[in-house]
Amino acid sequence: MSAHPKLTSLIDKAVFDYNMIEDGDRILIGASGGKDSTALIEYFADRAKRSCGCNFTFMALTIQSDFAPPLPENIVSLFREWNVPYEVVHADILARLKPGRKMNCWWCSTQRRTELLNYAVANGYNKLALGHHMDDILETLLMNMLNKGELSTMPPKLSYDKYPVTILRPLCYAGVETIIDHAKAHGYYGWTCTCSYQDNSGRREARTLLHQLTGGSKSKKEHIFTALKNIRGRYLP
DSSP states (O other): OSSSSHHHHHHHHHHTTTOOOOTOOEEEEESSSSSSHHHHHHHHHHHTTTTSSSEEEEEEEEEEEEOOOOOHHHHHHHHHTOOEEEEEEEEEGGSSSOOOOOOOOOHHHHHHHHHHHHHHHTTOOOOOOOOOOHHHHHHHHHHHHHSSSOHHHHHHEEEEESOOOOOOOOTTTTOOHHHHHHHHHOOOOOOOOTTOOOOHHHHHHHHEEEEEEEHHHHHHHHHHHTTTTTOOOOGGG
């Protein structure tokens, strides 16, 4: 990753600020095959080679649904090239859908995350790293504000009450354009989910609203993210 250090530096800062990697950690990484999770896996492969003062192990895991295509071979080849331990677990996600309910992205992602958490618990992983970046976090903030009337989003680090697993989002300081630039430079940009059940209208709307609010400005997105850590409760209802 030394050829394109910008993304590396952003992830390093997030890892340091939120104390994401600790001595003895066993970290499971969700591998969707997209640019975000692949960049995250590349980072951990690089990080494992450093003398960073802590010993940790990691592996990548794909939850293969009963209707989505498998990861492309070039992505799996990169995992081998980076010496990343990798496994695939199959899940009948469509079969779990209750009668009368429509398959959508939210249901699929929820089921896949449950599978990741169950695998982590069963195999002794104490942390689960996901590929959500700054834009994802800000879009979720807008969705929750507009649809739920609450000020919440996906935090960079979250310890579950139900599972003995901590969720990590090391890409929290990285905007989507930075990740796209990195993925293009490293030859793995372009693969996305192409299943026939995609229904992500809520997130598409939030993405449009975020762009309208910031004009696509990286600094304005960073200011919104910073505002979430700079709450002035006295000046709120």
